[in-house]
Amino acid sequence: MPTAPAGTLYRGREGMWSWVAHRITGALTFFFLFAHVLDTALVRVSPEAYDTVIATYKNPVVNLLEVGLVGAVLYHALNGVRVILIDFWSKGPKYQQAMLWSIVAVWMLLMIPGVYFMLEHTVSAVFGGS
Amino acid sequence: MSSAEAPDIRAPRTQRTFGSSGRSNFELYSWLFMRISGLVLIFLVLGHLFIMNVLDGGVQRINFAFVAGRWSSPFWQVWDLLMLWLAQLHGGNGLRVIINDYAERNSSRMWLKAALYASMVLILVTGTLVIFTFDPNIS
Ligand code: HEM
Numbered sequence: 001m002p003t004a005p006a007g008t009l010y011r012g013r014e015g016m017w018s019w020v021a022h023r024i025t026g027a028l029t030f031f032f033l034f035a036h037v038l039d040t041a042l043v044r045v046s047p048e049a050y051d052t053v054i055a056t057y058k059n060p061v062v063n064l065l066e067v068g069l070v071g072a073v074l075y076h077a078l079n080g081v082r083v084i085l086i087d088f089w090s091k092g093p094k095y096q097q098a099m100l101w102s103i104v105a106v107w108m109l110l111m112i113p114g115v116y117f118m119l120e121h122t123v124s125a126v127f128g129g130s
Numbered sequence: 131m132s133s134a135e136a137p138d139i140r141a142p143r144t145q146r147t148f149g150s151s152g153r154s155n156f157e158l159y160s161w162l163f164m165r166i167s168g169l170v171l172i173f174l175v176l177g178h179l180f181i182m183n184v185l186d187g188g189v190q191r192i193n194f195a196f197v198a199g200r201w202s203s204p205f206w207q208v209w210d211l212l213m214l215w216l217a218q219l220h221g222g223n224g225l226r227v228i229i230n231d232y233a234e235r236n237s238s239r240m241w242l243k244a245a246l247y248a249s250m251v252l253i254l255v256t257g258t259l260v261i262f263t264f265d266p267n268i269s
Contacts, residue, residue, distance in 0.1 A: 027228060030221035034249060037214065037257045040197075044260050046269045047194035057189050066189065070179050077176055080168045087165065117184045 018079055018100050025076040032069060060122045067118050071111055078103035160223055167220040174213040198266035207261055214257040222250045 010016065042049040056062055082099045086092040092099075183189055200206040225246055233239040 023228065026221065026224045029217075030225055033217055033221060034253055037253045037260075041256050041260045043194060043197055043264060044268070050194045050197070054189075054192055057192070063189065066183060070183055073175060073179060077168075077172050081172070084165050084168065114184055118188055121187065121190045 014097060014100055018082075022076060022079050022083070025072040029069070029073055029076060058121075060126050063119065063122045067115055070114065070118065071107075074107055074110060074114075075103075078107055160227075164220060164223060167216045171213070171216055171220060174209060175217065178209075178213060198264075201261070201264050202266065211258065211261050214261070215254065218250055218254050218257075222246060 012019075039053045040050075042053050057066065079100075082096070082103055085099060086096050182192065201210075226243060229239060229242045229246065233242050
């Protein structure tokens with residue numbers, strides 16, 4: 001007797017989650033780009049208008065969001081290379097998982113010094129120091 | 131059994147046809163464009179983020195004078211123009227795919243894509259104009 005189909009929810013493990021993250025980081029970057037081109041356009045209004053809007057980027061909270069954006073774009077770029085290798089390199093599909101852990105490692109290696117330099121000023125401004 | 135009774139199924143791998151107007155390989159070229167533009171964007175975007183956020187004090191040193199200094203060089207003008215167009219077309223095409231995936235009603239797909247294309251035109255025109263008409267001595 002035919003039984004009801006088992007659960008049909010697709011669970012693609014790391015491969016699926018790396019795709020979800022690629023999609024979210026791509027869309028997020030696109031929305032930021034919209035705001036960013038418009039704020040840069042203020043250089044055509046006046047130096048004061050531009051410097052005022054750029055001041056928000058130097059705010060400690062916004063500075064933290066920038067670290068998030070850089071992390072998101074860096075992931076999207078590295079995983080984009082992985083996707084291209086899966087598509088065009090004959091051994092790409094075989095090594096897709098190893099490549100995912102490799103890009104996570106590269107991401108960490110670049111983000112650790114990156115976060116330091118991005119937050120250096122904010123940390124000394126917020127927590128004092130000399 | 132005569133062949134006239136065979137079901138009306140196209141042979142495998144025949145291309146989809148669109149109406150009577152013939153074939154389109156648009157999705158193939160868009161797939162290829164995502165990969166080629168992605169490779170170029172690695173240098174343009176990661177270079178931009180590194181220079182603007184990490185190098186030499188990062189975002190704290192950016193102001194009007196900083197922008198004026200950079201755009202006095204054709205190198206950075208071309209860099210930024212190429213980055214603007216590639217990122218906008220790559221991201222816009224990516225969002226078109228996302229809309230096609232999730233917006234199931236014909237009318238929602240149409241409106242979402244109309245808004246997307248309008249925003250792309252706005253950003254491409256504004257951004258291009260700003261780079262070409264930048265005036266370091268404004269006001
Ligand atoms: C920095 C270098 C970049 C690389 C190497 C890269 C690579 C890629 C690749 C290969 C795809 C296709 C994925 C697929 O077909 O499954 C893709 C999709 C996408 N990218 Fe990028 N990209 C980069 C930068 C950007 C930027 C700056 C934006 C935003 C303006 C962006 C937004 C998107 C979006 C929205 C998608 C669609 C995601 C999806 O369909 O799930 N990417 N990217």
